[in-house]
Amino acid sequence: MPIQQLFNALTLGSTYSLVALGYTLVFGTLGVVNMAHGEVFMAAAFVGLWLTNTLGVPVGLALLGAVAAGCFLGVLLEWVALSPMRRHPEIATLATLISTMGFGILLQNLFLTFVGPESRTFATPFKEVAWHIGGLTVTAVDLLMIAVAVVIMIGLHLALSRTKLGKAIRAVAENRVAASLLGIDVKRINMAAVAVASGIGGAAGMLVGLAFAVHPTMGLPYGVKGLAIIVLGGMGSVPGAMAGGLLLALVEVLTIQFIAASWRDAAAFAVLFILLVVRPGGLFGRPFGQVRA
């Protein structure tokens, strides 16, 4: 098997993992599946695109801009779609599923209406940089993708285990009532978790847009994959999201190489199914996940 395929799996897996990290952080902290994550990812990609193509901002700064846009949308999401539902705990799980989905659909339709359905690409020379080493082709975007994924994962791990905010997030995940009795501002922690998760989603959106193209429905396939990965990796687990993303990408690439491309998704979900039968909590999971560093 060409070494290129392993590298393909590594870059693809990095994007999957980045998307999944956002899901896992929100699920681990708030216990809800954020159905708007894919659309936040898309919207942030558009912000990055706009910064790069219209304002001529360098890629690195545009990436920070996309992260900021993601955070901002996360705050908006928490404010509009998540916190109002928390007042009705008996229906909160299902209601949040629908309210976040609604937020996502609204966001997508706003972009379809005001920006248009066309695919757009980043106009930056950075996109064209590639090296050929032996039989291996490596692009600058690939390396940036892998680097950002690694930095964010390590950063998130350290933040959750070492910082006060991280510890507070884990406390809220563990027991929201006890955390609030101990003087943790649960509302602020909720907001922070959604904002950080959406910021990571924003980074993922910008990177995927940079590598491929940006359009209003780009979040959908990644959203589905992201959800599958957190189930695979263990709901709420940060290393699980990373390992799950890499595993899914590897299975996909191996299926294309050795079976046929048309079996890709079938094989990926068959692996997911088998793994869940063997380990119901996922790779790194306990049955009812809470965010873990």
Place this chain on the structure above:
Amino acid sequence: MDYNCNGAARRPSLAPIARTLLVILGLVAPLLAGLGTAAAQTIKIGAVLTLTGDVAAYGIAQMDALILARDMINEAGGVLGQPIELIIEDSRGDKNGAINAVSKLTSRDRVLAIVGPTLSAEMFAVGPVANRSRVTIMGISNTAVGIDEIGPWVFRNSLPEELVLPETVRRSHERLGYATAALLYANNDDFSKSGADTFREALAAHGVRIVATEAFQTGDTDFRAQLTKVASANPDVLVISSLYKEAALLLRQARQLGLTQPVIGGNGFNAPEFIEIAGEAGDGAIVGSPWFAGRDHPKVREFVAAYRARYGTEPNQFAAQAFDALYLFAEAIRIAQSTTNRQAFRDALASIKNFDGVTGIFTFDENGRPRMDANVLQVKDGAYVEF
């Protein structure tokens, strides 16, 4: 009622009754008037297009072109002295959405005929519905095999792939003389799949051996695993059947991975957006097309200029075929000499021969199949030129 509480107010007043009657009359009057004249005022044409969802880009180009054609026809005095009214419905790229839209247009809006739907898969679902309701439906972007066989009320002015693709293969094979090919296609939409089947047959007919066949899905963005596999088979040419977004991304990645072979594409290569996304990687791509914006013809120049003036971009193939469709309908109404008779309209449309449209000289053969010449084009420095 009367809130002035004096003696006079108790007297039964006719004012409220009169007011009620007026309101009722106001509500009913337009309906009554409509019975007599609405049908005679405008010619109602329905359009079922994919305006939201993953392939909305096609439907929106079609809608823009239809609106432009409507305005140009109406500014020139309409058809048989009546303006055309377009009733546009969104199918959301979904078979059920398309069926609902067609039902609404035929029974509630009572349109004369329908343009659309955008996708071949949608046409396979709604063609039989229109056929049962005995209302003409004409696809403007359906290129899959089998559309013409749905029934006598189902037409298309989009050139089927089974005519365009073999012509592309014949001309490119003549010039490049390749012996092996890799076939890459999206396997989850009827259009790309049917295109791949047609390519396979055409390649076999010229003795070209297919050394790699790789599928992907519409909506995919990363094709490097498939391309890495194709690279090891080292074919003489790459043959791609997919929509433009996937085709452009795939081509970029192919060039990046060092696959430098000539590329032959299906209809999806035929959009300015393809060139925009593919960038330099798109250069040299060969594609058969019913539409060539650079064709030297007064109608083409007028259409391209009007479209550009209104929407700021060059019309793509989807826009061009939609534009021609409304003019074809206008021509059929003129031949039928009726703005309401659906049967007369169908027969008139089927009889059209040598219609001079922006996409070329167009004819329906005796079986209602579209006939016209395909152009084989090549991308050069970001523009389509004749191959």
